Amino acid sequence: MIPGISTLLRMNMLTKDQAEAKKTYKSRVADIGEGFLAIEVPLDEETGKMVRWN
Numbered sequence: 001m002i003p004g005i006s007t008l009l010r011m012n013m014l015t016k017d018q019a020e021a022k023k024t025y026k027s028r029v030a031d032i033g034e035g036f037l038a039i040e041v042p043l044d045e046e047t048g049k050m051v052r053w054n
Contacts, residue, residue, distance in 0.1 A: 008028055
């Protein structure tokens, strides 16, 4: 099932770091196209801060 535009998504990172794996992030679907799904920058649900991609 593909979510619609503006649908709220909740996600967890797949990582070996246990602390990071327990965090939940939220985002919204920004655009849907042929073979892709674009989302807004994910925010940490607890702090509201943006995800830092390393």
